Amino acid sequence: MKQKWWQKEVIYQIYPKSFYDSNNDGIGDIKGITEKLDYLQSLGITMVWICPIYQSPMADNGYDISDYYQLNPEFGEMKDLDELIGKAREKGIKIVLDLVINHTSDEHPWFQDFLENPNSKYKDYYVVKSGKDGQPPNNWRSVFGGSVWEPLKNTNYYYFHSFGVKQPDLNWENKEVREELYKMVNYWLDKGIAGFRVDAITFIKKDQSYEDSPADGVDGLAKCTKKGRNQPGIEKFLHELQEKTFSKYDCVTIGEAPGVPYEQYGDFIGDNGYFSMIFDFRYADLDVASGSEWFKRVDWNVIDLKNLIFTSQTEIQKVGWGANFLENHDQNRSISKYIKEAENRNFYSATMLGAMFFYLRGTPFIYQGQEIGMTNFKRKSINEFDDISSIDQYYRSMNEGFSKEEALHFINLRSRDNSRTPFHWSEREYGGFSEVKPWLGMNENYKSINVEQQEKDPDSILNFYKKIIQVRQSGMASECLSFGEIEPILEDHPHIVAYKRKLNGKEVICYFNFSSESNVVKLEHKVHEVLLNNYKDEEEIITIQDYVLKPYQALLLLKKEENSYE
Template sequence: MNRVWWKEGIAYQIYVRSFKDTNGDGIGDLKGIIEKLDYLKYLGVNIIYLNPINKSPNDDNGYDISDYYDIMDEFGTIDDFKLLIEEMHKRDMKLIMDLVINHTSDEHPWFVESRKSKDNPYRDYYIWHPGKDGNPPNNWGSFFGGSAWEYDEQTGEYYLHLFSKKMPDLNWRNENVRNEIIKMIQFWIDMGVDGFRFDAINHLEKDFNFPDAEVKEGQIYGDFIKYVQNLPKVHDYIKEIRRRAFNTGHHVLIGETGGISYHNAYLYTGVDREELDMTFHFDMHSVGKGEKDWERRKIDLVKEIKEKMSGWQMRDEKEGWCPIFFSNHDSTRTVSRLGNDEKYHRESAKMLATLQLTQKGTPFIYYGDEIGMTNAWDFELEDYRDVAVFNKYRDFVESGLVSHENYIKGLHLTSRDNARTPMQWDDSKNAGFSEATPWIRVNSNYKDINVKAQMQDENSILNYYRRLIELRKNNLTLVYGDFIEINREHEEIYSYIRKGEDDAFLVIVNFFDGTPTFNLPEDVKIKEAELVLSNYKCDDKNVDGITLKPYEARIYKCKL
């Protein structure tokens, strides 16, 4: 058993802009996190992962960095950051920082210089192309809508941007770029950062032949992903970063790797690869999504949940560690996407928490999930802030491909802004997030769903999270134990055993609102069992032949 802090910790992701505002500008800040550290300690988390905090003009909420060595004006100062690190370390908490190294802002000094002339020393820091016959080099589309190429009149060439046109991609083939990035990483290591999450890291290499991509029905631009994602040379770049910047063994390296699943994540996390410690994937991102954004279908528990979650669990340990998460800043709210946020809001939120905190890997709780924050079901177009919302509105609605009504319905189900609304601290003005008008509207259900109310309710979602976290911290079997799935083909119940050297835990959850019966398989023999946690009041000591209530979750400590 290779025991390390980032395997045994409980991580909590903070979208800083939406967590807590202390200076009255309607935007969350670093001092707001410091103010709430005792709350996070109360919850039981000991790792905090922050979305980007570097200086940025905020075309994409901080993922467009204009200065790698400074803090975003709205978030505070370097001194605030130093105080945050100091206060976290006092509480035995670790900090994971989000770094964006695939692209910069177009306001970054490197790009300002790069676009001045074709022979500028910084020209090759980015990916430029003269185009073809007065048109872009190819038909690649941007992830945020529109073309991936932007024409620059000053030099008469196009630059590549896989995301917003204000986020030009760096040219990682340039050794100077790699040297600059590694120098910057070392700066934050020296500041006391304990780990890093590298945004879009599997996009660092592109196909420099720039071939046209296939255009599928309903698409305006080509399906370009295979030319810009998970290319072999990406691994050379990551190995170089690891070799040159991380040699103490203390830090954790996490990469965001779209297009990667448990089948091939070892390419990045294999113990012998010497690249990443974990990868953030997108397995849960589209679960339950219909053919169209505004359509929803019932989740297939076996094919969508068990196949993916158990797939990560049953990998060989040499293939690497994994994070356990349902939501992040690029998805929607957990209980709205995977549970039932109306009739069984409390029960389904607790059921999902049970799955997350009893599986093998490092749990990453997304801010607000511990109180069951939901999608913003009543948002109108003007309430959204995500640049992609408006780019795609132009592409699909203004072009006549999709009606306004269906587009809004789709946003209610799929927009990233659902997971970016302000943290709901109490039932006061703006949910206690800010005295000023928040940068994005507060979810209108904050008077019913908030931290203050749930701290006072013994049976709240928040207090259930606390008990789960305490159970996991006190039982290493729930961290390192073997994962043995049972009743794999059951379409309503997800159940498994976490087996350690001297003990075991049986986890049983009903994923839906029916009342199925749980039966132990004949080949599973449990000698004795003690119910240690459930999201319903339960006196049933038997572990076989149980009729489960809607979204019921049970954890038994047992001997096999």
């Protein structure tokens, strides 16, 4: 594969509402990001992806857009964004925005015009169907629960929403809609952003029969993903989107493309693919039977995790480039998910996890707070949650026969609010995020997990993340770790994830112990140079072949010729 500039980036995802509050209204903002650019630069970040900052009533925290060309006032003004783009560029940091084009807010002028005017052309901008005998057009369930159909008052019509009731889906079958969206995409690219993370893009094509599906829950409904996601014909829309927007710019595009089978990955990220890279959620959702049904818990072990990661890596490597992540705004905290025992969630397990994913083949993404080891919270009542998906899952769990206590447990494990709690800058009140009570309750451990403390501690998670980044970006095996092929090893080992990266005769062997016990690994070669180690061992050269990996150790070894150190 021809090397592209965006393959070498280190991308940091910011949830703006929770990153840093510059004007002390309890809500993070664009100026807050600008104020923290030095922090991001010192970490080694080269690109920032910012979750939606467009005008929105915030029913789904910005993923319900009421004006694509305006910013939501709580985040700031356009001049603030222009300043951020400019100052970030001075520090070698590019800006990527979220692109939400499956749906708008029901407060978007298009939708409002259609509600007020029966003859509005904007009716055809949305998916609107007649009901059947006083009932919705079909039995599909939205991702956030309940029917995908919402009745329009005093009519027999319903509008379609894959997600929340205030997020009506756009009708991509209408060419006029598509042209409006392409114009908007090009507006933002002309402004100087580096590209987009493209939200929920596989939902833009629906099965046009709109027939019922077999019910899969006690509510008598069926997941809309069965006939409302990645349907035949989507390729026409995605080719057109790419041709009329992204292909005109030297930009990066990261697709959120759930539901795409591996055999279709070439269409999405191949040489002429729709996107630069896409996220694969299979390993992120290994603890639940469905990413959108958290009460269907799945037990898993390290071999299960390895199989999912390496299948993903193998399939992506065949055709293109991946976007590697441990956390995002829709996932729970990685140390709380992948390290099952709370007593083992510490510096070693956090840094081991960070290194394990960082050196996979693909562009690494770090979600805010991951680099200091932020954890899940534990809420005591459903009233403490903000996330609409969590609230839906709580009630669905009980409808499926679980107790109130069990339902709350499921939500605490998987809630999207886990990753949305305000960032921990210091041990001051509200974690230094704001001087007033934040929009969402703080995780109570901010006094022991925060940036200020970790910047002072050379042995902190934060400072080890800086080392992780430095090794990939500018270390002696940088090219190999960035562009080299990946080869899984020790695939049947119950506790160790291991792989090799290879390029132009260079070979780096990467070991990650997912156990609280030591484990011996037999090294194939006699001489290795240590590139990364989260234990403070003194040796820089290893010449033994039976190496004892300590609990939650991360170890990167560069294969050397035997006579190199004679």
